[in-house]
Amino acid sequence: MSPRPSIDHIRRPQILAAAAEVIVERGVAGTRIADVAERCGVSPPALLYWFDSKEQLLAEALTVDDDRFYEELEARVDGAAAPGERMVALIETATESADDFALWMELWTWALRDADLRAARERFDARWRAAIEAIVIDGVATGEFGAADPAQAALAIAALIDGLSAQAALGDPEVTNPRLTETVLASAERLLGAELPAGAGGRASP
Amino acid sequence: MSPRPSIDHIRRPQILAAAAEVIVERGVAGTRIADVAERCGVSPPALLYWFDSKEQLLAEALTVDDDRFYEELEARVDGAAAPGERMVALIETATESADDFALWMELWTWALRDADLRAARERFDARWRAAIEAIVIDGVATGEFGAADPAQAALAIAALIDGLSAQAALGDPEVTNPRLTETVLASAERLLGAELPAGAGGRASP
DNA sequence: ATGTAATTTGAATCGGCGTTCAGGGAACCC
């Protein structure tokens, strides 16, 4: 309770993390400033000391996880050398935690009407697709993947992951988390014209 | 302005259509009862005469277009006989109007926290996947498509369409409407192990 | 004509929530 527990570098991220949590639970539309404040253990006006308005706070919270995801992705993908292994690592990283996807869906919906959020999402997606495409180009060059338009294949794989993750996040009984990963891997094999190595989880095949 | 312009069978659908329009423009979160009333040319309390609450009205509006989509789909798919042609018709119908997808994204986001909407969405998606799967089964049976797990292929194609449509709806410059259709068609060919016939639009290949 | 039910309205109510305001306590500097 010390009145000066921290500075910008501590307080702001702490608030943003709390906001992201509340958004996942209640949605952007249902998130009140008081909810975020309560989770931080402070009073509502305290948040407005750090952020100009609720809208700005939530907008920042919606994009705060992006970099964290990227760091994890790079850490796991760089652990593999061959394109096939890297592709599997990428797919598994992206499909492992379908819960986080709720935040993405909120971001999408708000991006429909907010130019800044739209630009932020676009930037991230371009980066994401580029990461996939790089692996595809690599695999095609080594001959490990069959010939394919790398840009188109990357776009398709990214879309596949998005579409399936959305359904998993919505709790569709047909799209459980293992089946999500399995379907993306199997589809990627066909899209890339390649056999992908078994990943950490190991696919079902007796 | 006549006080009895219509009965249930006219008034309710009219209000729902207006609500859907407003939702596309402003989002569910930004839609006020007064907005919908204004678009109908009536006063706000008039809407509450036909619907118990704003929440109920918007929930119904979010799912009102589903059947219309299905009717158009069946009309166009039934026009073709061979599985390949039917698949192309289905894909073109689904990817043609990416604008409507904004309503879907709103539905998804609300379905995250509303059990009724979640169930409605699930029902529709099951129907949609079944329609795709039926074509795949057909194509595998006739030998027109290569061997594939029909359920998995249908799931993948549906997810692909969802993921790409979302980006198109968000105005991603990399995902224009023609490229959306083109990518789904090309990916479907690989997923199904088949050459698909050229559709109405005719794919780019000089 | 007149009574009745259906539909709509203007005005009022009511609660909720973002934001503002006027301080107040703690650390840091001198």
Place this chain on the structure above:
DNA sequence: GGGTTCCCTGAACGCCGATTCAAATTACAT
């Protein structure tokens, strides 16, 4: 140890928007 700055609080403000209510207007039956 006094001033300054930073971070925060409780209370109050003000607005917006859903909902309610009582009354009005119309259609229809008789």
